[in-house]
Amino acid sequence: MPHQAEALDPPAADRKKEQVAAVTTDRDAGKGPDMHAFWHSSSHVLAHAVKRLWPATKLAIGPAIENGFYYDFDREGGFSTEDLEAIEREMAKIVKANYKIERFTLPREEALALIREQDEPYKLEMVEALPEGEEISFYRQGDFTDLCAGPHVRYTRQIRAFKLTSVSGAYWHGDEKNKMLTRIYGISFPTRKELEDYLALLEEAKARDHRKLGRELELFLLSEAGPGFPFLLPKGVVLKDLLVDYWKKLHYEAGYVLIQTPMILSRKLWEESGHWDHYQDNMYTVTIDQEDYAVKPMNCPGAMLVFRSKPHSYRDLPIRMGELGLVHRHEKSGTLHGLMRVRAFTQDDAHLFMTPDQMADEIAGIVRLIHGLYTGFGFDYSVELSTRPDKAMGSVEDWTRAEGILAGVLDKLGTPYTVNEGDGAFYGPKIDFHIRDALGRSWQCGTVQLDFQMPQRFELEYTGSDGEKHRPIVVHRVAYGALERFMAILIEHFAGKFPLWLSPEQVRVLSISQQNAPYAEELLAALKEAGLRAELDLRDEKIGYKIREAQLAKVPYMLIVGDKETEGGTVSVRSRDRGDLGTLSLADFLARAEEEQASRA
RNA sequence: GCCGAAGUGGCUCAGCGGUAGAGCAAUUCACUCGUAAUGAAUAGGUCGUGAGUUCGAUUCUCACCUUCGGCUCCA
Numbered sequence: 001m002p003h004q005a006e007a008l009d010p011p012a013a014d015r016k017k018e019q020v021a022a023v024t025t026d027r028d029a030g031k032g033p034d035m036h037a038f039w040h041s042s043s044h045v046l047a048h049a050v051k052r053l054w055p056a057t058k059l060a061i062g063p064a065i066e067n068g069f070y071y072d073f074d075r076e077g078g079f080s081t082e083d084l085e086a087i088e089r090e091m092a093k094i095v096k097a098n099y100k101i102e103r104f105t106l107p108r109e110e111a112l113a114l115i116r117e118q119d120e121p122y123k124l125e126m127v128e129a130l131p132e133g134e135e136i137s138f139y140r141q142g143d144f145t146d147l148c149a150g151p152h153v154r155y156t157r158q159i160r161a162f163k164l165t166s167v168s169g170a171y172w173h174g175d176e177k178n179k180m181l182t183r184i185y186g187i188s189f190p191t192r193k194e195l196e197d198y199l200a201l202l203e204e205a206k207a208r209d210h211r212k213l214g215r216e217l218e219l220f221l222l223s224e225a226g227p228g229f230p231f232l233l234p235k236g237v238v239l240k241d242l243l244v245d246y247w248k249k250l251h252y253e254a255g256y257v258l259i260q261t262p263m264i265l266s267r268k269l270w271e272e273s274g275h276w277d278h279y280q281d282n283m284y285t286v287t288i289d290q291e292d293y294a295v296k297p298m299n300c301p302g303a304m305l306v307f308r309s310k311p312h313s314y315r316d317l318p319i320r321m322g323e324l325g326l327v328h329r330h331e332k333s334g335t336l337h338g339l340m341r342v343r344a345f346t347q348d349d350a351h352l353f354m355t356p357d358q359m360a361d362e363i364a365g366i367v368r369l370i371h372g373l374y375t376g377f378g379f380d381y382s383v384e385l386s387t388r389p390d391k392a393m394g395s396v397e398d399w400t401r402a403e404g405i406l407a408g409v410l411d412k413l414g415t416p417y418t419v420n421e422g423d424g425a426f427y428g429p430k431i432d433f434h435i436r437d438a439l440g441r442s443w444q445c446g447t448v449q450l451d452f453q454m455p456q457r458f459e460l461e462y463t464g465s466d467g468e469k470h471r472p473i474v475v476h477r478v479a480y481g482a483l484e485r486f487m488a489i490l491i492e493h494f495a496g497k498f499p500l501w502l503s504p505e506q507v508r509v510l511s512i513s514q515q516n517a518p519y520a521e522e523l524l525a526a527l528k529e530a531g532l533r534a535e536l537d538l539r540d541e542k543i544g545y546k547i548r549e550a551q552l553a554k555v556p557y558m559l560i561v562g563d564k565e566t567e568g569g570t571v572s573v574r575s576r577d578r579g580d581l582g583t584l585s586l587a588d589f590l591a592r593a594e595e596e597q598a599s600r601a
Numbered sequence: 602g603c604c605g606a607a608g609u610g611g612c613u614c615a616g617c618g619g620u621a622g623a624g625c626a627a628u629u630c631a632c633u634c635g636u637a638a639u640g641a642a643u644a645g646g647u648c649g650u651g652a653g654u655u656c657g658a659u660u661c662u663c664a665c666c667u668u669c670g671g672c673u674c675c676a
Contacts, residue, residue, distance in 0.1 A: 070671095079605095165670095166605090166670055166671065167604090167605065167606095167670085167671080168604065168605065168670065168671030168672060169603060169604025169605065169671070169672060170603095170604080170671075170672045170673090171603080171604095171672065171673075180603060180604055180672085181604090181672095182604075182605085183604090183671070183672075185670095185671080211669095215612080216612085222667095222668085223667095224649080224666070224667050224668085227666090227667065227668090282674095327676090329675090329676095331674075331675080332602050332603090332673075332674070333602070333667090334602065334603070334604095334671085334672080334673080334674095335602090335672095335673075335674060335675075336668090337669095340676090341674090341675075341676085342676090345676065346676095347676065348676095444675090444676075445676075446676095447676080478676065480676085481676040482676040483676095484676090485676055486676090510636090512633085512634065512635060513633045513634060513635095514633060515633085540632080540633070540634085541634085541638095541639085542632095542633090542634050542635090542638080542639065543634070543635050543636060544634090544635085544636065544637060544638070544639095545634095545637080545638055545639080546636095546637095547635095547636050547637055547638095548636095548637035548638055549637085549638090550637090551636095551637055552637080558636080560635070560636065562634090562635055563635095564635085572635080572636080574636060579636075580636055
């Protein structure tokens with residue numbers, strides 16, 4: 001049966017996996033019973049409980065999502081925390097009663113009659129949207145019957161362990177012009193143990209929250225003075241610079257050139273690029289000498305101007321033009337989230353200009369570059385190919401050819417990928433890279449997009465071997481995505497315990513008592529000389545206290561120096577992760593540190 | 602932007618119609634110390650902002666700002 005499933009489940013459910021708070025684990029996928037049906041049934045139990053407690057509540061939709069389920073209700077005043085507790089108690093009764101979950105179908109007209117009788121306007125709207133002659137399926141458990149495509153588990157008793165996790169507003173059909181409904185989220189499992197494990201995972205995610213660690217580790221600052229505009233603190237700048245250095249090294253090796261384009265550019269340019277018409281709501285504008293300007297929300301137009309600044313021969317191509325560009329976008333206030341979602345961020349952008357027959361090689365080069373970049377952090381990743389959306393520019397033939405080339409490159413490289421039909425940008429198909437972090441969450445970072453729009457709007461051209469003018473192919477890509485966001489992902493992935501090469505402070509020298517200070521200072525100088533980022537703690541505190549502070553600051557190595565070390569000219573090494581490593585000569589320690597940094601482990 | 606919740610010293614939080622309190626951090630003093638917290642003392646807050654109610658507001662009401670959980674959007 002083609003299904004109400006599609007009509008009932010908003011597309012947002014599929015995107016859930018990308019969301020900031022979403023937590024997925026490999027453990028959840030594919031094991032045990034079919035969790036989709038399980039969670040879907042759980043949402044019915046939720047709706048059943050709500051209808052029992054407040055019969056006047058209207059039901060909208062209640063699908064399973066990546067992690068659990070929700071149900072949207074229309075109820076005056078919404079639901080309070082106390083209401084949730086009452087609902088959970090009622091759900092427990094429904095589970096305990098162990099109703100059989102039965103499916104039945106009705107012809108469309110009879111289905112409409114039943115729903116009218118139930119007085120469920122949202123359900124009515126859904127069925128009315130279905131084609132004539134369709135058989136409509138319903139599921140019944142005890143005194144509760146809901147329009148639903150299923151599938152479901154067989155008995156309510158199967159849903160032994162559940163928890164309602166949050167309440168939020170959500171628009172009917174996800175459209176803000178529609179009425180705001182109240183959405184109740186929940187999670188459930190066949191056993192108590194699984195629920196506890198899941199809740200523990202949520203706790204772990206909370207403990208790793210980059211906003212908390214960012215403050216504790218003094219990496220960045222968020223201030224009311226600039227909502228969505230993060231301040232980087234000294235240690236945050238060190239981290240960012242490390243990401244930039246690594247990025248530049250890989251890019252120069254891959255034959256890129258780097259540019260920097262202005263932050264503020266004339267309205268005329270944004271009109272030419274199309275942003276003034278299509279992106280103005282997200283742009284910050286200023287008036288300078290009675291002329292309109294905009295702060296760049298994207299780097300593309302600047303790069304196009306650089307390309308167009310002189311004539312090009314096919315012999316110049318490909319040109320791989322990178323830019324670490326700080327862009328500003330007026331994101332809606334409710335979407336801001338730490339460093340993950342901000343209004344000013346640094347894109348590790350690049351625009352590649354090429355001839356059509358260079359496409360396959362260039363795209364392969366980008367995929368390899370991104371692969372190399374991610375593996376340097378130990379990240380595993382997955383790849384998605386997004387194809388032509390309904391409203392797209394460019395001919396269908398161009399799209400098909402371009403999609404074929406993207407897919408061909410991935411196939412040839414042996415990169416596994418999934419296809420998202422119709423999910424490409426209107427100006428070209430794209431490949432997305434999703435990295436998987438230590439908690440099993442996935443984050444979209446890199447994207448490679450063919451751009452059919454910019455070359456045309458900016459009338460870019462090069463002279464071919466035939467002496468004629470040709471329009472170059474432009475590929476637009478990012479690897480980190482946004483540096484600030486990538487930093488946030490790293491913070492959470494490592495729980496603030498960065499590997500040695502990424503630690504803003506790599507070594508801290510701790511003196512045991514005052515008479516060891518001169519030797520400690522000598523050591524500090526030697527460490528710095530060796531290129532390590534080292535600090536010194538000479539305070540008159542007990543060594544246990546200093547160790548505790550260094551440990552909380554998550555410094556990878558502590559060098560403890562007392563009389564013994566001063567006399568022997570050695571260092572006592574303590575590792576953040578492995579504890580006391582004993583006494584080493586400074587040379588030995590430096591050699592080890594160098595090796596560890598080189599391995600990026 | 603929308604729905605819901607919250608904003609009290611640097612941090613974590615208590616309090617509440619009669620103009621604020623703890624722990625940690627900070628500062629000072631003493632201790633000179635061997636692998637995750639030595640002790641004592643001191644200082645620090647127009648209780649997010651602005652109105653209103655009241656004899657009196659941090660406390661009640663409203664508006665706004667910011668943050669948090671979602672929706673939406675996305676790097």
